[in-house]
Amino acid sequence: MPRNDQVTRQWYLLRRLESSRGATLQELVGSVPDDFPKNARTIRRDLEALESVGFPLVAEPSDGQTR
Numbered sequence: 001m002p003r004n005d006q007v008t009r010q011w012y013l014l015r016r017l018e019s020s021r022g023a024t025l026q027e028l029v030g031s032v033p034d035d036f037p038k039n040a041r042t043i044r045r046d047l048e049a050l051e052s053v054g055f056p057l058v059a060e061p062s063d064g065q066t067r
Contacts (some may be wrong), residue, residue, distance in 0.1 A: 009036045010046050014055070022058075024065045 009032050016023050016031040023031070025040055028047075033037040051057045059066045 005036055006046065006049075009038070010050055011040075012036075013043065013046055014050065017057070021062075022060070 012032050013028055018025055025043060028039055028043050029038050039044070047057060
């Protein structure tokens with residue numbers, strides 16, 4: 001993985017999460033450009049990393065999915 005891929009991917013995730021309704025895991029996976037590694041496990045790790053440095057992430061059930 002090139003040096004900045006993780007940071008760039010996390011930046012895309014943060015931009016997507018800024019929407020007023022949040023996003024499901026699959027929506028987050030889809031928001032990352034195709035030239036970056038993107039699978040559900042990678043995105044979960046990115047979310048955990050963002051949370052560990054202080055980004056307040058909240059998971060809420062909505063329409064049978066977690067946002």
